[in-house]
Amino acid sequence: MDTTDIRLRVLETDVAALRAQSQESKVINAGILDVLKDLRTVTTELWTEMTGFRTEMTGFRTEMTGFRTEMTGFRTEMTGFRTELDELRTGQDSLRAEMAGLRTEVNELRTGQDELRAEMRTGHAELREEISVVKRSAGNLELSMKRVEGDVAELKAGHIELRHLVADLVK
Numbered sequence: 001m002d003t004t005d006i007r008l009r010v011l012e013t014d015v016a017a018l019r020a021q022s023q024e025s026k027v028i029n030a031g032i033l034d035v036l037k038d039l040r041t042v043t044t045e046l047w048t049e050m051t052g053f054r055t056e057m058t059g060f061r062t063e064m065t066g067f068r069t070e071m072t073g074f075r076t077e078m079t080g081f082r083t084e085l086d087e088l089r090t091g092q093d094s095l096r097a098e099m100a101g102l103r104t105e106v107n108e109l110r111t112g113q114d115e116l117r118a119e120m121r122t123g124h125a126e127l128r129e130e131i132s133v134v135k136r137s138a139g140n141l142e143l144s145m146k147r148v149e150g151d152v153a154e155l156k157a158g159h160i161e162l163r164h165l166v167a168d169l170v171k
Contacts, residue, residue, distance in 0.1 A: 074169060081166050088159050095152050102145045109138045 116131040 078166070078169060081162065081169070085159070085162060085166070088155065088162065092152070092155055092159065095148065095155065099145065099148055099152065102141060102148060106138065106141050106145060109134060109141060113138060 113131065113134050116134060
């Protein structure tokens with residue numbers, strides 16, 4: 001064999017190896033293209049999910065802003081309730097003072113009534129008239145005092161109800 005034949009055989013062997021490598025490259029390239037397609041699909045899905053998450057986050061932020069606004073409103077209402085509660089306490093204290101004054105007056109009227117009864121026993125007709133007037137006044141005062149006590153009871157009930165409302169709001 002001469003060198004030309006050897007060279008031809010070497011070249012044919014090299015060409016066959018190159019063809020085999022070319023075939024492997026085509027298979028590898030097809031595999032790479034498939035992987036790239038899969039990556040594009042996954043990337044697209046990830047972008048879609050991320051867009052969804054961004055939308056949800058915007059919704060959550062909007063809800064949080066709403067909750068913050070509601071909390072500010074609740075705080076304002078609580079301040080109003082505290083003010084009303086303070087006013088009710090002040091009103092209750094003045095009603096108590098008024099009741100104490102009325103009780104003192106009733107006691108004084110009862111004392112006066114007792115004195116008038118003693119004078120009545122001595123037989124004075126004028127004193128009998130005055131006693132009946134004093135009795136009516138005492139009755140009216142007692143009615144007024146009962147009304148005031150009823151008002152105080154209503155005020156206490158309202159105060160308790162307001163406490164419950166405030167407690168419910170604080171929860």
